[in-house]
Amino acid sequence: xxxxxxxxxxxxxxxxxxxxxxxxxxxxxxxxxxxxxxxxxxxxxxxxxxxxxxxxxxxxxxxxxxxxxxxxxxxxxxxxxxxxxxxxxxxxxxxxxxxxxxxxxxxxxxxxxxxxxxxxxxxxxxxxxxxxxxxxxxxxxxxxxxxxxxxxxxxxxxxxxxxxxxxxxxxxxxxxxxxxxxxxxxxxxxxxxxxxxxxxxxxxxxxxxxxxxxxxxxxxxxxxxxxxxxxxxxxxxxxxxx
Numbered sequence: 001x002x003x004x005x006x007x008x009x010x011x012x013x014x015x016x017x018x019x020x021x022x023x024x025x026x027x028x029x030x031x032x033x034x035x036x037x038x039x040x041x042x043x044x045x046x047x048x049x050x051x052x053x054x055x056x057x058x059x060x061x062x063x064x065x066x067x068x069x070x071x072x073x074x075x076x077x078x079x080x081x082x083x084x085x086x087x088x089x090x091x092x093x094x095x096x097x098x099x100x101x102x103x104x105x106x107x108x109x110x111x112x113x114x115x116x117x118x119x120x121x122x123x124x125x126x127x128x129x130x131x132x133x134x135x136x137x138x139x140x141x142x143x144x145x146x147x148x149x150x151x152x153x154x155x156x157x158x159x160x161x162x163x164x165x166x167x168x169x170x171x172x173x174x175x176x177x178x179x180x181x182x183x184x185x186x187x188x189x190x191x192x193x194x195x196x197x198x199x200x201x202x203x204x205x206x207x208x209x210x211x212x213x214x215x216x217x218x219x220x221x222x223x224x225x226x227x228x229x230x231x232x233x234x235x236x237x238x239x240x241x242x
Contacts, residue, residue, distance in 0.1 A: 008087070008089065008092070008094060009077045009079060009087055009089050009126060010077075011091065011092050012075045012077070012091065012128065013220070015206065015220050015221060015222045016053060016056065016218075016221055016222070017048055017053060017056075017221065017222060017223055017227060018052065018053055018056040018059040018060070018207065018221040018223060019048035019049060019050070019051060019052060019053055019170065019223070019227075020048070020049055020051040020052070020053050021046050021047060021048050021049070021227065022046070022047060022049050023044050023045070023046050023047075024044065024045050024046075024047060024229075024238050024239060024240060025043060025044050025238075025239040026040065026043040026044055026045055026232070026236045026237065026238055026239065027043070027236065027237035027238075027239060028043050030235070030236040030237045031043040031236055034235035034236055035235075035236060037235050038226070038231065038232050038235050038236065039226070040232075040236065045229070045232055045236075045238060046227075047227055047228065047229055048170075048223065048227040048228065050170040050171075053221075055218065056218075056221055058209055058212060059168070059207045059209075059221050060168045061168075062209055062212075064209050064210070064211045064212075065207055065208070065209045066155075066159055066160075066163065066164065066207070066208055066209075067159070067160045067163040067205040067206070067207050067208075068154040068155060068158045068159050068160065068205060068206055068208065069154065069158040069160070069183060069184050069185055069202045069203075069205060069206075070202065070203050070204040070205055070206045070222060070224065071130045071132060071141075071149060071154070071158070071183075071185050071203070072130075072132075072137045072140050072141075072203040073130035073131050073132040073133075073136050073137055073149070074090060074091075074130065074131045074136050074137070075090065075091055075128070075129075075130060075131075076088065076089065076090050076095075076108055076111070076112075076128075076129060076130070076131045076148055077089045077126065077127065077128045077129075078112060078121070078126070078127050078129075078148075079125070079126045079127075080121065080122060080123060080124055080125060080126075080127070081124060082123070082124060083123045083124075085097045085112070088108060088109070088112065090104070090108060090131070095108055095109070097109055104135070107131075107133065107134075107135045107136070107146050108131055108146070108148075110133075110145065110146040111131045111132070111133055111145075111146035111147050111148040112148045114145050114146060114147045114148070115129075115147055115148040115149065115150070118147075120148065120149065120150055120153060121148075121150075127150050127152070128150065128151050129148050129149050129150035129151050129153075130148070130149050130151070131146065131147075131148050131149075132146065132147050132148075132149060133145060133146030133147055134146065140186075140200065140203075141183070141185060141186050141189060141200075142189075143189070149185075154206075155208065155210075157184070157185075157188070158184045158185055159184075160181075160184070160205065162176070162180075163205075173223065174228050174230070177204070177223070177225045177228060178225070178228065178230055181201060181202045181204075181205070181225065182199050182200065182201060182202060183199070183200050183201065183202040183203075184202070185202075186198070186199070186200045186202075187199065201225065202225075203224055203225065204222060204223050204224030204225055204226075204227070205222070205223055206220060206221070206222045207220065207221040207222070207223070208220055
């Protein structure tokens with residue numbers, strides 16, 4: 001039997017923003033009053049600015065790039081061999097699938113079992129996904145049970161078709177993210193519950209380019225709503241010293 005260390009999978013790659021990001025100071029009084037409302041830990045914000053991050057031009061000019069919803073959970077990788085769970089890993093933390101002690105391990109395994117029942121888990125190979133549910137990230141999707149959602153499934157299920165209809169600019173994406181980036185995952189859940197009018201904003205998007213993946217090049221980038229200044233300006237004063 002392999003040891004925990006021998007069973008470890010690779011860590012999730014760091015996904016960069018397609019725009020250059022810059023730190024801005026926040027007025028200290030407004031930070032003290034409202035900083036917690038926008039999840040600020042210190043009087044500063046790290047924002048995307050209207051300059052393309054070198055090396056990420058493909059996000060803007062490659063027709064093979066598409067955008068999917070960035071669901072808000074915890075990264076979990078699994079390795080399955082002949083329908084048997086070999087490794088479960090939360091970031092770089094090994095999860096023993098045989099442990100029944102109450103805690104995060106059980107919630108993660110609950111999510112994987114729920115996913116398996118829905119046909120989300122392949123019978124062989126390594127898969128990466130997001131663990132969602134009552135014990136993760138405040139359960140923004142109001143799930144009754146935990147669920148592991150594989151990233152590859154998001155290619156078809158959570159793809160924003162509107163991304164391909166408009167010019168790829170900072171201004172367009174800022175407007176889209178502010179007023180129209182609704183969570184496709186939450187909409188699917190609401191539809192199943194018979195409440196299609198129920199909506200919530202998505203956390204952001206992940207840009208993918210599968211041709212670049214096949215060529216061994218960087219193929220992912222991410223952009224979140226909290227990378228834009230308007231996410232904060234109703235609550236805190238941002239100081240632009242440029």
